[in-house]
Amino acid sequence: MTKPLTILDIARLAGVGKSTVSRVLNHDARVKDSTRAKVQAVIDQHGFLPSKSARAMRAQRSGVVGVIVAKLSSNSENTALTGLLNTLYAKGYDAAIMESQFSQQKAQAHLDVLKRRNVDGIIFFGFSGCDLNALAPFAPNCVVLAVDSEQYASVSYDNQGAVTQVMDHFYRQGCRHIAFLGIDERDETTGLARSDAYQHFCQTHQLSPQLHRCEMSLHAAYAATDCLLTPQTDAIVCASDTLALGVAKRLQTLNRENIAIGGIGNHDMLRFMFPRAVSVELGYHQAGQHAAELLLKQLDDEVTTITHWTQPCHLVTP
Amino acid sequence: MTKPLTILDIARLAGVGKSTVSRVLNHDARVKDSTRAKVQAVIDQHGFLPSKSARAMRAQRSGVVGVIVAKLSSNSENTALTGLLNTLYAKGYDAAIMESQFSQQKAQAHLDVLKRRNVDGIIFFGFSGCDLNALAPFAPNCVVLAVDSEQYASVSYDNQGAVTQVMDHFYRQGCRHIAFLGIDERDETTGLARSDAYQHFCQTHQLSPQLHRCEMSLHAAYAATDCLLTPQTDAIVCASDTLALGVAKRLQTLNRENIAIGGIGNHDMLRFMFPRAVSVELGYHQAGQHAAELLLKQLDDEVTTITHWTQPCHLVTP
DNA sequence: CTGTTAGCGCATTCAC
DNA sequence: GTGAATGCGCTAACAG
Numbered sequence: 001m002t003k004p005l006t007i008l009d010i011a012r013l014a015g016v017g018k019s020t021v022s023r024v025l026n027h028d029a030r031v032k033d034s035t036r037a038k039v040q041a042v043i044d045q046h047g048f049l050p051s052k053s054a055r056a057m058r059a060q061r062s063g064v065v066g067v068i069v070a071k072l073s074s075n076s077e078n079t080a081l082t083g084l085l086n087t088l089y090a091k092g093y094d095a096a097i098m099e100s101q102f103s104q105q106k107a108q109a110h111l112d113v114l115k116r117r118n119v120d121g122i123i124f125f126g127f128s129g130c131d132l133n134a135l136a137p138f139a140p141n142c143v144v145l146a147v148d149s150e151q152y153a154s155v156s157y158d159n160q161g162a163v164t165q166v167m168d169h170f171y172r173q174g175c176r177h178i179a180f181l182g183i184d185e186r187d188e189t190t191g192l193a194r195s196d197a198y199q200h201f202c203q204t205h206q207l208s209p210q211l212h213r214c215e216m217s218l219h220a221a222y223a224a225t226d227c228l229l230t231p232q233t234d235a236i237v238c239a240s241d242t243l244a245l246g247v248a249k250r251l252q253t254l255n256r257e258n259i260a261i262g263g264i265g266n267h268d269m270l271r272f273m274f275p276r277a278v279s280v281e282l283g284y285h286q287a288g289q290h291a292a293e294l295l296l297k298q299l300d301d302e303v304t305t306i307t308h309w310t311q312p313c314h315l316v317t318p
Numbered sequence: 319m320t321k322p323l324t325i326l327d328i329a330r331l332a333g334v335g336k337s338t339v340s341r342v343l344n345h346d347a348r349v350k351d352s353t354r355a356k357v358q359a360v361i362d363q364h365g366f367l368p369s370k371s372a373r374a375m376r377a378q379r380s381g382v383v384g385v386i387v388a389k390l391s392s393n394s395e396n397t398a399l400t401g402l403l404n405t406l407y408a409k410g411y412d413a414a415i416m417e418s419q420f421s422q423q424k425a426q427a428h429l430d431v432l433k434r435r436n437v438d439g440i441i442f443f444g445f446s447g448c449d450l451n452a453l454a455p456f457a458p459n460c461v462v463l464a465v466d467s468e469q470y471a472s473v474s475y476d477n478q479g480a481v482t483q484v485m486d487h488f489y490r491q492g493c494r495h496i497a498f499l500g501i502d503e504r505d506e507t508t509g510l511a512r513s514d515a516y517q518h519f520c521q522t523h524q525l526s527p528q529l530h531r532c533e534m535s536l537h538a539a540y541a542a543t544d545c546l547l548t549p550q551t552d553a554i555v556c557a558s559d560t561l562a563l564g565v566a567k568r569l570q571t572l573n574r575e576n577i578a579i580g581g582i583g584n585h586d587m588l589r590f591m592f593p594r595a596v597s598v599e600l601g602y603h604q605a606g607q608h609a610a611e612l613l614l615k616q617l618d619d620e621v622t623t624i625t626h627w628t629q630p631c632h633l634v635t636p
Numbered sequence: 637c638t639g640t641t642a643g644c645g646c647a648t649t650c651a652c
Numbered sequence: 653g654t655g656a657a658t659g660c661g662c663t664a665a666c667a668g
Contacts (some may be wrong), residue, residue, distance in 0.1 A: 004655095006644090006645055006646085007645065007646060007647095008645080008646095016654080016655085017647095017654065017655040017656070018645090018646080018647095018655080018656090019646095019647075019654070019655060019656080020653085020654060020655075021646095022646065022648085023647090023653095023654090025647095026647075027644090030653060030654090031653070031654085032653060032654085034654080035654080038609050042619070049433075049434050049436070050645080050646070051434055051436065051644090051646075052380060053374040053375040053380055053434055053644090053646095054375050054498075054644075054645035054646045054647090054660095055645080055646065055647085056371040056373050056374075056375075057369070057371040057375050057644090057645080057646080057660055057661065057662090058372075058645080058646050058647055058648090058660055059646090059647080059660090060660075062371055064412065069468070072396040072397075072399055072400055073393065073397060073400070075391065077652055078390040078391050078396055079390075079391065081390055082390055082391070082417060084414065085416065085417070087415075089416065089431065094382065094412065094414045094435065095414065095415065096407075096413065097403065097413065097415060098403065098407065099400060113407065115367065116367040116370070116373065116410065117370050118322075118367075118369060118370055145534070151524075200643080202497055209659090218586070218587075218590045219590065220344065222590075245587075245590075245591075246590075247589060249590070268536070269536075269587055270561075271562075272376070272536045272537065272540075272567070273563075273567060273591060306648080310638055315454045324661055324662085325661060325662060325663095326661080326662095329639095334638075335638065335639040335640070336640090336661090336662080336663090337638075337639065337640080337662095337663075337664085338637090338638060339638075340662065340663055340664090341637095341638085341663095343662090343663095344663080347639080348637060348638090349637070350637060350638085353637080353638080357656085368661080368662075369660090369662075371660090371661080371662095372644090372660075372661035372662045372663090373661080373662060373663085375643090375644055375645065375646090375661085376643090376644055376661080376662050376664090377662090378644075378645095475663055515662080560664090568640085583654090586661055614652080637668105638667100638668085639667085639668080640665105640666085640667075640668095641661095641664100641665085641667095642663105642664090642665085642666100643662105643664095643665105643668080644661105644662090644663090645660105646659105646660090646662105647659100647660095648657100648658085648659095648661105649656105649657085649658075650655105650656090650657080650658095651654100651655090651656080651657095651665105652653105652654085652655080652656095
């Protein structure tokens with residue numbers, strides 16, 4: 001490990017002053033071309049890299065954005081994260097990723113840490129019952145994902161469109177007894193918004209709703225299936241692919257595989273295990289990218305207008 | 319955004335010198351208790367947070383470790399990552415996480431970026447055909463995960479033990495026609511090591527091996543199942559749970575659910591979809607933690623001994 | 637035990 | 653156009 005060169009070393013090597021090197025580094029226009037070339041040559045030759053820490057200290061910015069996801073193991077979240085990271089890194093930012101594990105307390109703890117780290121901004125993946133007010137110290141440099149918010153820029157999924165598309169698909173196929181499995185309505189998006197869309201569809205299409213809620217887990221969905229079934233049931237729409245997997249498994253066990261299944265999230269596993277199931281692609285990857293772009297725009301342009309973006313979705317059929 | 323306080327502000331507020339505040343911050347023993355209390359009170363009262371950038375600059379360390387995973391969507395990797403991050407953050411380090419997507423080229427590009435970012439160390443998740451020499455510029459501050467290496471500290475999984483445990487389980491249950499589905503043997507761990515263990519078990523137990531290889535995907539495993547089956551087959555062991563899911567699905571379709579299934583990785587989905595399947599818990603989470611601890615130890619103690627750790631595994635039965 | 641001093645590497649004045 | 657000087661917030665060496 002040879003000691004890294006500093007801007008001063010380069011200056012001496014090039015026979016100029018520190019500030020000239022600094023100007024070259026920062027693409028300052030007022031440097032004579034010949035001087036610039038000379039300095040740049042020395043820089044390239046030694047593979048000199050300006051210290052990020054020193055820059056950060058000088059600029060009072062860390063060049064790091066905090067990202068709080070609920071669970072890395074969640075398909076939706078790690079897909080969005082992938083899109084998000086690419087964008088961030090491309091722009092020279094680092095990301096500090098932490099898991100809230102659906103706990104407001106942990107989220108708060110992480111926000112405290114991130115505050116201490118002096119992150120330049122926050123991208124927060126919302127979850128049931130999260131308190132967005134905790135983001136206040138970072139305002140307006142934060143973007144929330146997967147939930148709506150008036151106070152912060154947000155990127156959300158088209159919950160209503162997703163449910164409507166699946167319902168419409170089944171309806172066109174002739175289903176008239178479409179049940180719905182959702183989650184707790186205190187969850188405003190996956191819970192409330194999606195079940196509302198279901199009920200609204202039923203209302204406008206003269207269907208009698210058959211709705212049940214359970215925990216967001218394979219086993220819960222499996223168990224809940226029985227509460228949903230009637231002899232006439234011809235389709236079941238689920239608020240997520242995880243639920244759909246649980247339900248489909250139960251239907252398989254019950255030998256009621258004639259019942260159509262619809263999910264939301266376009267999870268590989270659902271397609272593979274139950275190829276006849278349909279699902280909605282919510283655009284996780286793009287949503288992640290968009291969230292990052294939004295944040296960076298806020299950081300750079302000092303834009304203070306709060307933007308809200310709803311990611312378009314589309315149905316995926318076998 | 320009120321301007322953050324500095325150590326000097328605190329010093330003035332507490333009526334002491336800067337260095338005393340610094341000492342309190344760094345838990346330096348030689349500060350009178352009463353003084354410490356006074357300073358601490360001011361710190362707490364104002365919620366003062368020392369600037370990480372300044373510290374990093376002073377210490378000539380960025381406080382960031384680079385983490386290169388293959389795919390965030392991989393269950394094994396994001397589980398290990400969770401363990402890893404907790405450890406890292408607990409010790410005050412940040413992580414810069416990037417995806418190689420199983421491409422040496424992308425990995426190299428990321429390593430270059432990380433080098434430029436002046437990261438203090440690297441944790442690298444190995445994949446088939448990765449070239450660990452690319453890590454040389456970071457030596458000895460790197461740890462590789464999931465692959466063996468002589469040159470770097472490593473944390474690897476007990477590939478042989480995992481296969482042996484599943485084989486042994488089935489053997490004790492009376493199975494004598496145990497087939498194995500693996501992947502390309504150019505993959506030294508999941509591919510070669512696991513199939514070798516299978517063959518070795520067959521040899522020592524007088525079983526005739528029935529081995530096939532395919533891509534690491536649900537569909538490939540599904541299709542490959544037919545190449546594996548004979549009328550006598552009574553169990554199929556797979557090099558991973560993903561493969562096991564594919565195989566189990568195929569067996570279900572073929573109505574040969576009397577054949578036992580064994581996987582490696584202890585994936586939730588396998589347990590749920592095919593409760594009768596057995597799997598081996600490889601200890602992803604702990605391995606991640608361990609890798610982080612190893613790296614931090616190298617960074618702190620300047621230990622130069624190269625450590626190799628094999629994560630213990632255990633069978634999980636219904 | 638505690639205050640003073642001197643940089644860490646860089647970007648930004650301000651002179652020339 | 654360019655160099656010298658200044659200070660970002662913090663820690664370590666040196667005095668008391």
